[in-house]
Amino acid sequence: MTWVTWRLYRLPGAIALALLAAFAAVELTTGLRMASAWHHLLATCGDSGTMEGDGTCDGGSVIGVLGNDMRVLSISVPLIIGVLLGAPLAAHEMETGTTRFTWTQGITRSRWLLVKAGWLLLAAAICAGAVSALVTFWSGPVNAMRGDQFSGAFFDTQGVAPVGYAVFATALGIAAGALLRRTLPAIAVTIAGFAGIRLLIVDAVRPHLMPAVTSITGLVQGPTSPGITWFLSSGIIGPSGQPLSLVKDGVGVGVDGLPIPLSAMPAACQKLAPAAITAGPPAKGAPDPVAALTSCLSHAGFRQSITYQPGWRYWPFQGIEAGIYLLLAAALVAVAWYAIRRRDA
Amino acid sequence: MSTLARIGPAGQDPAGRHSPGNGSPGADSPGRDTLGRDSFDSDSPGAPPAIEAAGLTKQYRRHTALSDCSLAVPQGSICAVIGPNGAGKTTLLRLLCGLAEASGGTARVLGATPRQAPAFLSEVGYLAQEMPLYRRLPAEDHIKIGAHLNARWDGQSARDRLRALDIPLDRPVGTLSGGQRAQVALSLVLAKKPRVLLLDEPVAALDPLARRGFLATIMAAAAEAEGSLTIALSSHLIADIERVCDHIILLAAARVQLCGDIGSLLAQHKVLIGPKKDIAPVEREHTVISASAAGRQATLLVRLGGPLIDPAYQAEDVGLEELVLGYMDAAAPGAPARPRGAGLSTLTTATSTEEDR
Numbered sequence: 001m002t003w004v005t006w007r008l009y010r011l012p013g014a015i016a017l018a019l020l021a022a023f024a025a026v027e028l029t030t031g032l033r034m035a036s037a038w039h040h041l042l043a044t045c046g047d048s049g050t051m052e053g054d055g056t057c058d059g060g061s062v063i064g065v066l067g068n069d070m071r072v073l074s075i076s077v078p079l080i081i082g083v084l085l086g087a088p089l090a091a092h093e094m095e096t097g098t099t100r101f102t103w104t105q106g107i108t109r110s111r112w113l114l115v116k117a118g119w120l121l122l123a124a125a126i127c128a129g130a131v132s133a134l135v136t137f138w139s140g141p142v143n144a145m146r147g148d149q150f151s152g153a154f155f156d157t158q159g160v161a162p163v164g165y166a167v168f169a170t171a172l173g174i175a176a177g178a179l180l181r182r183t184l185p186a187i188a189v190t191i192a193g194f195a196g197i198r199l200l201i202v203d204a205v206r207p208h209l210m211p212a213v214t215s216i217t218g219l220v221q222g223p224t225s226p227g228i229t230w231f232l233s234s235g236i237i238g239p240s241g242q243p244l245s246l247v248k249d250g251v252g253v254g255v256d257g258l259p260i261p262l263s264a265m266p267a268a269c270q271k272l273a274p275a276a277i278t279a280g281p282p283a284k285g286a287p288d289p290v291a292a293l294t295s296c297l298s299h300a301g302f303r304q305s306i307t308y309q310p311g312w313r314y315w316p317f318q319g320i321e322a323g324i325y326l327l328l329a330a331a332l333v334a335v336a337w338y339a340i341r342r343r344d345a
Numbered sequence: 346m347s348t349l350a351r352i353g354p355a356g357q358d359p360a361g362r363h364s365p366g367n368g369s370p371g372a373d374s375p376g377r378d379t380l381g382r383d384s385f386d387s388d389s390p391g392a393p394p395a396i397e398a399a400g401l402t403k404q405y406r407r408h409t410a411l412s413d414c415s416l417a418v419p420q421g422s423i424c425a426v427i428g429p430n431g432a433g434k435t436t437l438l439r440l441l442c443g444l445a446e447a448s449g450g451t452a453r454v455l456g457a458t459p460r461q462a463p464a465f466l467s468e469v470g471y472l473a474q475e476m477p478l479y480r481r482l483p484a485e486d487h488i489k490i491g492a493h494l495n496a497r498w499d500g501q502s503a504r505d506r507l508r509a510l511d512i513p514l515d516r517p518v519g520t521l522s523g524g525q526r527a528q529v530a531l532s533l534v535l536a537k538k539p540r541v542l543l544l545d546e547p548v549a550a551l552d553p554l555a556r557r558g559f560l561a562t563i564m565a566a567a568a569e570a571e572g573s574l575t576i577a578l579s580s581h582l583i584a585d586i587e588r589v590c591d592h593i594i595l596l597a598a599a600r601v602q603l604c605g606d607i608g609s610l611l612a613q614h615k616v617l618i619g620p621k622k623d624i625a626p627v628e629r630e631h632t633v634i635s636a637s638a639a640g641r642q643a644t645l646l647v648r649l650g651g652p653l654i655d656p657a658y659q660a661e662d663v664g665l666e667e668l669v670l671g672y673m674d675a676a677a678p679g680a681p682a683r684p685r686g687a688g689l690s691t692l693t694t695a696t697s698t699e700e701d702r
Contacts, residue, residue: 003493007486008479097477101530104442105494106467106537341461344445 001107001115009120012084016127023070024134030067031138037062038141067138074157077131078165079194081124086173087186089120090340094181113340117174117333121167128166132158149314150230152202159318164325169194171329171336178336201324207232207309209320214307219253219298230309236260239301251277253294253302269296393456395420395541395575396441400450403436410436412599413450418592421572422606423563425586426579428596429673434579435474437596438543441577442471454541467497470539474546476530480519484512484529488536495537503532506562524555531559535566542566544578548585556582560589583666595669597676607665614668617645619658626655635671646671 041062090113093099103109136158143149143158155161172193177186212232219236236244236258250259251273262273275289309317396418403411411433418424426434439445440452443459443466452458457465478487484507488500507514512525521529527547534542544563548556567574577594580586586593593610595603603610614634617627621643624633632648646663653660663671 001494004490007482007490096480097473097475098479099477100444100471100473101477101479101533102490102494103444104466104469104471105491106463106496106498107494108461108463108466110461342446344439 001111002119004102005116005119009123013123016123020127020130023074023131026070027067027134027138030064031134031140034062034064034067034138034141038144063142068142071135071138071142071157072153074131074135074162075153078124078128078162078169079191081127081166082169082173082190082194083187085120085124086170087177087190088183089116089174089177090336091177091181091183091186094177095183109340110337113174113178113337114333117171117336120174121170121329121333124166124170125163128162129160132160132162135162148230149311150309150317155206155314155318156198156202159315160322161318161325164322164329165194165198168197168325168329168332171332172197175332175336175339178339197328201321205324206317206321209317210309210313212307212309214305216303216305219294219302219304229311230313232307232309234258234304234306237303237305238264239266243305251293252290253297258304265297266300269293269300272296392420394418394453395422395455396424396577397453398437398441398450401437401440401447401452402449403433403440403445404448409599411440411596414596414601415450416594416601416604418575418577418594420575421570422575422592423567423590424575424577424592424594425590426577426594426596427581427583427586427669428579428602429581429677432596433599434596435545437594438471438545438577438579441541442469442543444471463496467495467537468540470534470537470542472530472534472542472544472547474549476527476547478518478526478530478533481517483515483517484532485514487518487529487533488514491533491536497538499536499538503536506532506535510558522555524551524558527551527555527559528562531562535562540573540575542574542576542578544576546579546581548580548582556585560585564589583669587665593665593669595672597673598678600676602672602676603668611663611665611668614646614648614663615653615660616663616667617647617653617658617660619643619645619655622657627658630654635675 090099093102102112139154139158143154149155149158156165169190173186173190176189176193177183180186180189207230216237235246236253238244244260244264246259247261248259250261251265252259262270265273272289272293276293394417397416399415401411401414401416402409414433414437426437428434436445440447441454441459443461454465455468457468459465459469479490482490485504488503491503492498492500504514507529510525510528512521512528518526518529527550531544531547534544542563547563548559551559563576563578567576578590587607591607592605593603593607594601619642621638621641624636624643624645627633627645627647631650631653634646634648636643636645638644645658646667
């Protein structure tokens, strides 16, 4: 069956390799140019943290447009692999009837599916891994400059997560094809299912992969950023340590101007609130009503909290997320295996 | 040829109880009269049937494709599976090769239940109606695929056969003619060296010349196997069947209407031509399969239950086409209902006991 898989996918494999080579050419050439420009900039302008958008030391100027477009585009690579490789695996053969040829040879359907799926999942992982490695290489300076590698377009295109996505998308295509037996509906289900699961995990699961860290700071100085972090939320904590609910028509306090209800403030500070609400930008030398309110609350024991994921968790998160997708993929292969074995051809 | 009365093969079971499996066991030459022998009885010498089914049923969500089918095909025979479109021919063959799973009853091929196991799959060759092949791959690659998927594989015989037929091995099979593609598909299934070969409407889409070539290949393969190859092929071309097959399974309305050795079945049936009158006396002795009347003359297709005595009727031998059409007519939805114990019900005697259980 290994030879058969190879024979059937020789041409698609060659096309995939050619596309991969073209992608590598773009990312490597622009990436190398960008890296050298970046190092030059670092040598003349110093710390990377000061390089966003200030004239001669604007780090953004070194980012190659084409390479950046490719990086953004690479977010769709796992889905493309799933659609082209996974969905037709069983469905196309069922549609054209060739399953009636292969399934009546001397091997079982299980073996047919598991060998074919195994090789194609491996191919999907290798392709996505290669693309991801190239993007990770290319993004070095951008990562250093922006420091928000948890955000979607960065996290989702680098490291090992894309490998998990591609294996999952392929397995989803295989399972959808095995159940629906037609390629086009299988492709539609693959696209919808992949997008749905990805969005769900990005929004609802990823922030909680590890318990978030909450740090409490004074109202005046604001939160200190501990390295590269993934900021999740911030809030105001009352004198007794309870978090205050933020309300839409509340009074903005603290560095971030978080709106808390007037009733939550002690009476002494409440008196300062109307002035703070109506205050425009503080005039030079004049007393600042917002600062006065903040200082009053700070004295009354109000604190600001910030909830975030520390930067060092980037790689653990990559690993956990890839692991989740690999588990989902394994479950989907089991579904496909069950469907192929149980249902009539 | 026409003869009067008393044409009754000896040894006929007077009760008219013929199981659908009635027919000659493997060792018998086709056409030899073996009436009354029930192949389900273990008294028949020789090998067990290559294909056997009892109460085989296939229920799909909306309809019943095959209902309570019992049949037996002796080893080494070439058996036609015949019936109108939608009668269940394809379903039967798919159940036998393990592509589909029965909803009830049992099927046995070479003594084994069709299943997903290399030991079973390697013994059975199946050719689907649409002759599925990878259209972009040449025959040579199909032969190599077969070599990788089968423990027992005779690729060289397939190459030799295709070369002898001038069919290019290196051109994508999608570019070949329908007849050539059918020969490729047949060569591949024969390269498996199966002991049971199931062919679903293999000649339906072929022109007469390609059809003749295809059937010639089948017959050559059967001759080469010297009785170790059993073939079941579905078709609705009676002329082809008469030429190639020695057994017949007639399916209509999802049921087996007739099953057995063609020669024996032809000997068991007669066409009676006589005056239009009450057929009850005839039905007492024989089974009237179909009856038609033109003017004052009635024509009856009967399955003989004993010697034919009534001199009013002239008995004529029946041809395969007549026989098949008679049974198909009787099973057609518009056919007049006949009481149990007459007409078709005798044909399902073996299966009605299954129902009663």
